[in-house]
Amino acid sequence: MNDLVDLVLSQWEQECPNLDISPMSVLSRVFRFHAFAARDVGQAFKRYHLHQGEFDVLATLYRTGAPYAMNPQKLVAALLLTSGAMTNRLDRLEQAGLLARTPNPDDRRGVIVALTAEGLRVIKQVLKDYLRELETLLAPLNATERRQMAGLLKKLLIPHDQETPGGIAA
CATH class of the missing domain: 1.20.5 (Single alpha-helices involved in coiled-coils or other helix-helix interfaces)
Known part of the structure; x- marks a missing residue:
């Protein structure tokens, strides 16, 4: 059975017979699969009014274990974001009641970001839906x-x- 990438590759082979287009065979499929995966996983996040980036923050706090908390600088490093992008995500999640900022007892200038009880409940449920979507994507x-x-x-x-x-x- 052929896929869309086979058609594209055959067109490239016709147009550019002297070029090695074999890398496209793999990476075009990876890119295409990523697009489908992002779409399908995004639907799971939408049910909880979350975006991928917000899920990433909640999931990072959850996977670190109880008390599901860390300072924002460690979150920035873990997710490779700018501090501005992290602040925006944290603001949205805090407004939604999914995390709280508390003073850092080790650094009076800093804060600790932690999942709230609601945040823990939501990430547990979202994670189940997320894994179900991944399972469906990999079912073949x-x-x-x-x-x-x-x-x-x-x-x-x-x-x-x-x-x-x-x-x-x-």
Whole structure:
């Protein structure tokens, strides 16, 4: 069975027979799959009036474990954001009652950001929906194929993770 990328590749092969377009075979599919994944996962977030970036903040606080709190500078580093972008996300989440800012006992000039009880409830539910969406996206692959794909993608990412630890610099 052919996909849209096969059609695009055949057109490139016709137009540019002397160019090696094989990298497009992989990366065009990765980009295309990412677009579908972002769309589908975005629908799960919309049910909770969240965007991807807000989910990322809640998920980062949740995965660090109880008391589900950290200073904003660590959040900025974990998510590779500017402080302005982080402030906007924190403001929206605080207004929604999903997190609270409290004075940092170790630094009178700073604050600690923590999930509220409602924030913890929401991230637990959103996470279930998020994982359900991911499962649906990966349904065509069996467990062995998923492990193979994860291993191959990891192999591609390791050199870039060493270049920019933690993520992609803006």
